[in-house]
Amino acid sequence: MSNLLYGLLSLGAFALLAGLILAIAQKLFRIEGDPMADKIDALLPQTQCGQCGFPGCKPYATAVAGGEADVNHCVPGGEKTMLQIADLMGVEPKALEEEAAAPRIAFVREDECIGCTLCIKACPVDAIVGAPKQYHTVIVDHCTGCELCIEPCPVDCIDMLTKPELIEHWSWPLPDTKRSQLAHQRRGQHAGHA
Amino acid sequence: MPAMLRTLAQRLGLMSDTFPGGIHPEEHKLSAGLPIEMNALAPIHILPMKQHIGEACSPLVSVGDRVLRGQKIAKAEGYLSVPVHAPTSGTVVKIEEHAIAHPSGMGMPSIFIESDGDDAADASLQPLTDWINCDPTMLRERARVCGLAGLGGAVFPTFIKLVKDQRYPIDTVILNGIECEPFLTNDHALMQAHADEIVVGLAMLRHMVGATAALIAIEENKPEAIAALQQAVADAAMDQVQVVVLPVRYPQGSEKQLIYSLTGKEVPAGKLPMHVGVLCQNVGTTKALHDAILLGRPLTERIVTVSGDALPTPANLCVRLGTPMRSLLERQGLKSMEGVELIHGGPMMGERLRHPDIPVVKSTNGILALSHGFMSAAHSVEQPCIRCGHCSEACPVSLVPNLLADQCRADQFDKAESYNLFDCIECGCCSYVCPSNIPLVHYFRYGKGQLALQRREQAFAEASRQRSESRMARIEREKAEKAARRSRVRKAHAPAASDAKTADAKVAADTKPATGTDSKEHS
Numbered sequence: 001m002s003n004l005l006y007g008l009l010s011l012g013a014f015a016l017l018a019g020l021i022l023a024i025a026q027k028l029f030r031i032e033g034d035p036m037a038d039k040i041d042a043l044l045p046q047t048q049c050g051q052c053g054f055p056g057c058k059p060y061a062t063a064v065a066g067g068e069a070d071v072n073h074c075v076p077g078g079e080k081t082m083l084q085i086a087d088l089m090g091v092e093p094k095a096l097e098e099e100a101a102a103p104r105i106a107f108v109r110e111d112e113c114i115g116c117t118l119c120i121k122a123c124p125v126d127a128i129v130g131a132p133k134q135y136h137t138v139i140v141d142h143c144t145g146c147e148l149c150i151e152p153c154p155v156d157c158i159d160m161l162t163k164p165e166l167i168e169h170w171s172w173p174l175p176d177t178k179r180s181q182l183a184h185q186r187r188g189q190h191a192g193h194a
Numbered sequence: 195m196p197a198m199l200r201t202l203a204q205r206l207g208l209m210s211d212t213f214p215g216g217i218h219p220e221e222h223k224l225s226a227g228l229p230i231e232m233n234a235l236a237p238i239h240i241l242p243m244k245q246h247i248g249e250a251c252s253p254l255v256s257v258g259d260r261v262l263r264g265q266k267i268a269k270a271e272g273y274l275s276v277p278v279h280a281p282t283s284g285t286v287v288k289i290e291e292h293a294i295a296h297p298s299g300m301g302m303p304s305i306f307i308e309s310d311g312d313d314a315a316d317a318s319l320q321p322l323t324d325w326i327n328c329d330p331t332m333l334r335e336r337a338r339v340c341g342l343a344g345l346g347g348a349v350f351p352t353f354i355k356l357v358k359d360q361r362y363p364i365d366t367v368i369l370n371g372i373e374c375e376p377f378l379t380n381d382h383a384l385m386q387a388h389a390d391e392i393v394v395g396l397a398m399l400r401h402m403v404g405a406t407a408a409l410i411a412i413e414e415n416k417p418e419a420i421a422a423l424q425q426a427v428a429d430a431a432m433d434q435v436q437v438v439v440l441p442v443r444y445p446q447g448s449e450k451q452l453i454y455s456l457t458g459k460e461v462p463a464g465k466l467p468m469h470v471g472v473l474c475q476n477v478g479t480t481k482a483l484h485d486a487i488l489l490g491r492p493l494t495e496r497i498v499t500v501s502g503d504a505l506p507t508p509a510n511l512c513v514r515l516g517t518p519m520r521s522l523l524e525r526q527g528l529k530s531m532e533g534v535e536l537i538h539g540g541p542m543m544g545e546r547l548r549h550p551d552i553p554v555v556k557s558t559n560g561i562l563a564l565s566h567g568f569m570s571a572a573h574s575v576e577q578p579c580i581r582c583g584h585c586s587e588a589c590p591v592s593l594v595p596n597l598l599a600d601q602c603r604a605d606q607f608d609k610a611e612s613y614n615l616f617d618c619i620e621c622g623c624c625s626y627v628c629p630s631n632i633p634l635v636h637y638f639r640y641g642k643g644q645l646a647l648q649r650r651e652q653a654f655a656e657a658s659r660q661r662s663e664s665r666m667a668r669i670e671r672e673k674a675e676k677a678a679r680r681s682r683v684r685k686a687h688a689p690a691a692s693d694a695k696t697a698d699a700k701v702a703a704d705t706k707p708a709t710g711t712d713s714k715e716h717s
Contacts, residue, residue: 045651046658056662125661144658169650170298171643174603175636177576183603 036065036088043084044074048124049146051075051098056124064089072096076103076145104160105143106150110135112157119149119158213451215590216443217623219542222376224501225508227418230383232512233525235309239281239516240553241267242294242302246343247350248274253305259286262316264492266339267305276341276351279492280316281514284309295538295552297545304553307516319490330358330402333487340486341493341556345478346370346381346447347539349557352479355468356402362468364403368456369396369410371419371477372440372447375540378560380497381477383510385412385419388481389426395480397432398487403473408435409456410477413442444542445621449474451590463617478559498554500526502563504534513554519561520550528563535569537562542622577630585624585634591617595624595634602641607648610641618642 041061052073054060063069064085071085072094079096086093108119108128115133127143130136138149138158150158174180244250251268261267261280268278287308291301322328322336338353358364369392373381385392396408410427412420424437438456445451450461452474459470467474475483478496485491494515501508506527513522519536528534536547539560554561585595593614601610615638624634 041659044655046655046662048658048662057659058662124665125658126665127661142657142661144654165300167296167298167300167302169647170296170300171647172297172636172639174640175576175633177633179576179578180603180637184605 034062034065037062039088040064040085043081045077047076047144047146049076070094076100103163104145105140105163106138107159107161108136108138109157109159110137112155114155116154118152122148122152124148212443213454213590214592215588215623216445217588217626218442219376219444219626221415223379225379225499225510226382228383228510230387230497230510230512233517233522235282235313235514236517236521237309239307239309239514240292240304240518241278241516242304242555243268244302245278245349245556246276247348251275251278253289255286255305257286257288261286261307262314264494265316274351276338276343279341279494280307281494281516282309283312283314293552295545295547299548321490322487325398325487326401333402336486337483342479342482342486343556344476345482345496345556346476347557347559355473358404363471364405364468364473365407365471366457367396367399367405367408368452368472368474369477369480370447370452370474371410371412372452374413374444374447375542377501377562378499378540380499380510380559382416382419384481384497385477386422389422391481391484392477393426393430395484398483399473399475399480405473406434410437411440411452411456413446414439415442445590448619448621493556498558499560501560503568504563504565515555516553519552519554522561523550523563533566535564535566537564543620574631576632579630579632582629584627588623588627590621590623591619593618599632599634599637602637607641607645611645615641
C-alpha cells in the first residue's frame with residue numbers, strides 16, 4: 001500500500017514539475033505572430049489584388065495557415081504558388097479555379113484624369129502618385145497589376161496595359177530538344193498526380 | 195610562395211602550365227595573315243543605344259541634325275555605361291527601334307545616320323601628346339568620353355578597369371592577343387599592322403594603373419604578330435615588357451583563364467582581376483586607347499573578321515560602327531543567304547543572327563557565314579548522357595557540366611546554383627566535346643535566366659509587401675490622429691462642466707482609446 005502511495009506521489013510531483021517547466025517555457029519562448037502564416041506570405045506574389053477574397057496577401061496567408069481557406073485561391077501566383085503552399089501545409093494540391101492572366105500594369109490616361117485621388121487611395125502598394133486636381137500617374141516599376149484602381153475611377157481613364165518586355169530581362173528558353181521537352185512533360189505529370 | 199611551388203611543380207612535370215581543361219578545336223583561321231582592308235562608308239549607319247555591358251544610352255541628337263565623325267550622339271546613363279559617337283559625318287534621318295545582335299531577336303532604339311560622304315571629323319577633343327605627364331584620372335576620363343569598351347567581345351566599359359586603387363595595387367598589365375576562337379583573325383591582323391600603337395597603348399595603361407611589369411600574351415599560331423610585337427617592344431626600348439608565346443588552347447583568351455596561365459593567380463568567383471593585382475586588356479582596346487589619347491579620336495571603327503566556309507573571300511576589314519553586316523558579306527562575295535547561317539562573333543561563343551540587316555557594334559569581332567552542313571554537326575539530336583566525364587575534363591572552371599545540365603533540365607535551379615552554375619563562363623567546351631550532343635551551355639543559360647527571373651520576382655514581391663505594410667501603418671496612424679483630433683474638438687466644445695471631477699473623468703476616457711491605438715500601431 002505504501003509502495004503504491006509512494007509511486008503515486010512521486011509521479012504526481014514529477015507531473016507538477018513538468019507542467020511548471022512547460023508553463024515557464026511557454027512564457028519565455030513565446031513566438032509572436034503565426035510563423036506558418038509568415039512562411040505562406042513569403043510564397044505569395046504580394047500583388048495585394050484581393051482576387052482570393054481576402055483584403056491582401058497577408059490576410060489570405062493567415063487564413064490558409066488557420067485552415068480557414070483553401071490553398072488554391074491565389075490567382076496571380078498560379079499553379080506554382082499553389083503547389084508550394086500545398087507542400088508547405090502538407091495538404092493535397094487543388095486545381096486552380098481561375099487561370100492567371102498575363103502580367104499587366106495600370107496606365108492613367110492623363111488627359112482625361114480629373115485629379116480626384118480615388119485611385120491613389122485604392123492602390124494597395126502606393127504605386128500611384130498625384131495630388132488633388134493634379135494629374136495622377138502610375139509608377140511602372142511599382143505597379144503589381146492588381147486592377148483595384150480601375151473600379152473607383154469616376155471617369156474610367158485607367159487602362160491595363162501589357163508589361164513591356166525588356167531586353168535585359170530576356171532569358172534563354174529551355175533547349176528545343178526532344179529530351180528536354182520530355183523531361184518537362186514528365187515532371188508536369190508528376191506534379192499533377194502528387 | 196604558392197607561385198614558387200607551382201613553378202617547381204611545372205619543372206618537375208607534375209603540373210601543366212596552362213589553366214585546367216580547355217579544348218583545341220579546328221582553327222579554321224581562313225583569313226590569318228591577310229592585311230586589314232578599309233571598308234567603304236556605308237550609305238546609312240545604324241547605331242544601337244547600347245553597345246556595351248551596362249545601362250543603355252539616351253540620344254543627344256534629334257532627326258534632321260547634322261553630325262560630324264566622332265561627335266557624341268548619345269550620352270551614358272549611369273555609372274556602368276559609355277557614350278556612343280557618330281561614325282561619320284552626315285544627317286540623323288531617324289531614331290527608332292532596330293534589330294541588334296542579340297539571341298532574343300529583340301530590337302534596341304537606334305540612331306540612323308545618312309552619311310554625306312565628306313567624313314568630316316569633330317575636332318573638339320584635343321590630342322593629349324604629353325600624356326606621360328597627365329594625371330591618370332584625366333586619361334581615364336578620356337577613355338570614358340571616347341566610348342571605349344572591351345573590344346575582345348565582352349564590351350565591358352574600359353574606364354572602370356583603369357583605376358589606381360590603394361587597396362588593390364596593380365603590379366602586372368596583361369595584353370590579351372590570344373584570339374583563341376576559331377575563324378577569328380581580327381586581333382592577329384591588328385597586331386601585325388599596329389604593333390607600335392599597341393606598345394604605346396601598353397605604356398599608357400602602365401602609367402594609368404601604376405604597374406611595373408607587363409606581359410603581351412599571344413598564341414603560337416600567330417608568328418607574324420609575335421614577331422611584330424617583339425620588334426615594337428625592342429624599338430620602344432621598354433623595360434619589363436615580355437611577349438609571352440602560349441600554346442594554342444581554347445578558351446585561353448578568357449580573362450581569368452589567361453591570368454591563370456600567365457601568373458598562376460586565380461581570380462576568385464565574383465571578383466575582378468584587379469583584386470589579384472592584374473589588369474587585363476585586349477590588344478584592340480589598347481589600340482583604341484592609344485587613338486583616344488594621342489589622336490583625340492573616339493571609338494568609331496573596329497576590325498572585323500568576315501569569314502566562314504560559305505564565304506568566297508574571307509577578310510579582315512576595318513569597319514565603321516553601325517555599318518550593316520549585309521554590306522560586308524556582299525563585299526566579300528556572298529551571293530545569296532540561302533542555306534547560310536550567320537554568326538556574330540566566334541563559332542564557340544557567338545550568337546546566331548536571324549537576318550543580316552544588323553549593324554556592326556563595338557562587340558563585333560567577327561561575322562561568320564557558315565553553311566548548313568557545317569552547322570548541322572553541332573545541332574544533332576540530343577542523346578542520353580553516358581557519363582563519360584569528357585565535359586568535366588574540358589571545363590576550364592572545373593565544374594561538372596553533366597550534373598548541372600540535369601539539374602537545369604529538371605528545374606532544380608537552387609541545386610544548380612549550389613554547384614556553382616554562375617561560375618560557368620559559357621565557353622562551350624563541354625557542348626563541344628559531348629559525344630551525346632547535349633546542348634549543355636544552352637541548359638546553363640536557361641538555368642541562369644530562370645534564377646535571375648526568380649530573384650527579380652522575389653525582390654519585387656518583397657518591395658510590394660513593404661510598400662503595402664507601410665501603407666497599412668500609415669492608414670492606422672491617420673485614423674488614430676483623426677480620432678485624437680475629434681476628441682480634442684469635442685472636449686473644447688463640451689459645455690463647461692460645473693463639476694471638475696466629471697470633466698477630469700471625461701478627459702481620461704477620451705484619451706484612453708487614442709493611446710490604445712497608438713500602442714497598437716507601434717507594436
